[in-house]
Amino acid sequence: MPDSTPTSRVVGGDVVEGRQRLVFVRNNGHYALGPLAVFADGAVRWRYESTDFEGLRAAFDDGTLTLSPPEGAPLVITGTATGTVPALESWLTPELVIGELADEVDDLNDRPDSSGRCRNALAVYAADPTPANLEIVREAYHAVPEHRRIFMLGDMDQNDVPVRILLAEEGETIPARRPDRTLTVTPENRKWALGYFRRSEAGVARDRVRRVADGPETTIPLVVGGHVYPSGWPDPAGLEVLQIDYPATVVHGGREYASVMHAYWALSTDDAGWHDRIAAASSGVDARRLGEEAPRRAAWPAARLGVMAALLRDKFERHPAIAATLLDTGDARLLYGDWASKYWSSGGANWLGRLLELVRSELAADS
Numbered sequence: 001m002p003d004s005t006p007t008s009r010v011v012g013g014d015v016v017e018g019r020q021r022l023v024f025v026r027n028n029g030h031y032a033l034g035p036l037a038v039f040a041d042g043a044v045r046w047r048y049e050s051t052d053f054e055g056l057r058a059a060f061d062d063g064t065l066t067l068s069p070p071e072g073a074p075l076v077i078t079g080t081a082t083g084t085v086p087a088l089e090s091w092l093t094p095e096l097v098i099g100e101l102a103d104e105v106d107d108l109n110d111r112p113d114s115s116g117r118c119r120n121a122l123a124v125y126a127a128d129p130t131p132a133n134l135e136i137v138r139e140a141y142h143a144v145p146e147h148r149r150i151f152m153l154g155d156m157d158q159n160d161v162p163v164r165i166l167l168a169e170e171g172e173t174i175p176a177r178r179p180d181r182t183l184t185v186t187p188e189n190r191k192w193a194l195g196y197f198r199r200s201e202a203g204v205a206r207d208r209v210r211r212v213a214d215g216p217e218t219t220i221p222l223v224v225g226g227h228v229y230p231s232g233w234p235d236p237a238g239l240e241v242l243q244i245d246y247p248a249t250v251v252h253g254g255r256e257y258a259s260v261m262h263a264y265w266a267l268s269t270d271d272a273g274w275h276d277r278i279a280a281a282s283s284g285v286d287a288r289r290l291g292e293e294a295p296r297r298a299a300w301p302a303a304r305l306g307v308m309a310a311l312l313r314d315k316f317e318r319h320p321a322i323a324a325t326l327l328d329t330g331d332a333r334l335l336y337g338d339w340a341s342k343y344w345s346s347g348g349a350n351w352l353g354r355l356l357e358l359v360r361s362e363l364a365a366d367s
Contacts, residue, residue, distance in 0.1 A: 004104060007037050014223050015335060015346045016041055019104040024066045030074035038101045040108035060094035067092055099145035114144040115152035126197035138167050165193040222329055226337020241322045245284025248322055250314045259284045260311045265291025267307055268300055312359050326360050
């Protein structure tokens with residue numbers, strides 16, 4: 001099982017991604033095993049508490065959070081069991097966990113974590129091996145959570161031995177790759193370690209060029225959809241035109257519909273009366289409300305993705321100005337906000353966001 005698993009929360013209509021791991025929480029005289037979550041914006045949460053990393057450190061300091069409750073204390077594993085705490089000994093410390101979680105926040109923001117910063121410092125030192133650059137490496141290495149240092153190079157043959165050779169004094173004896181062995185640092189193995197990083201950086205550079213030959217691997221996310229305007233749509237409208245309930249005529253099967261939302265829900269039923277009522281709804285939101293009450297046509301779950309794709313293609317082909325707005329989003333990852341559906345929204349499968357990206361790519365390929 002991984003140390004952490006994905007989670008998220010919604011802030012102002014935007015989805016903020018996070019990671020969570022298990023921790024013991026002291027609560028009214030007992031300890032409960034539950035999730036400790038961190039998010040891309042730096043927020044930290046457990047149970048009903050919301051704080052930041054300073055608050056997290058304080059919670060570990062005062063015993064609100066712990067990795068190993070005292071033996072014999074009352075224990076609750078919510079929804080599973082109650083009892084008393086057995087003899088527990090954690091191989092982690094609060095500082096190591098806080099370091100791990102800080103790395104998770106870096107990763108959620110697509111920036112180098114402590115291991116990445118150390119590798120970057122090593123690349124600089126390999127290119128310019130001055131004492132000052134070596135001290136930067138030393139500081140960066142010690143900032144990596146101790147139990148993760150052997151993994152920081154991604155080299156299971158060497159672990160972090162090349163780094164430790166560079167940081168040791170000549171003549172110093174340090175642990176080797178195998179825990180039952182040691183090695184003495186010599187000018188020869190320091191030269192080998194420096195060459196190791198020079199070779200690694202050259203290989204990384206070649207791999208980077210190869211991997212991004214057809215474009216960037218990641219893109220900046222952009223939230224669209226999820227807004228309701230009871231008093232009327234903004235004029236002029238911006239990204240709102242990408243919403244499926246925005247009033248923009250689409251045609252399917254020879255029939256016109258006031259919006260993609262109207263068409264989607266009207267086509268979701270094979271009852272002619274319900275179809276016409278949905279199609280005539282005064283707004284896309286009203287069309288959805290009616291559609292949710294209507295009987296579904298057979299095999300709709302299997303057909304709905306294809307229907308939505310066809311409707312979106314028609315919308316953007318039929319309305320060039322709206323298509324231009326979609327193209328103006330560039331190569332951004334589109335996260336569609338939809339409070340009523342995890343299937344379509346970024347709170348779940350994000351199929352609407354993915355289909356918008358597909359249609360955008362098709363439009364760009366044809367332009």
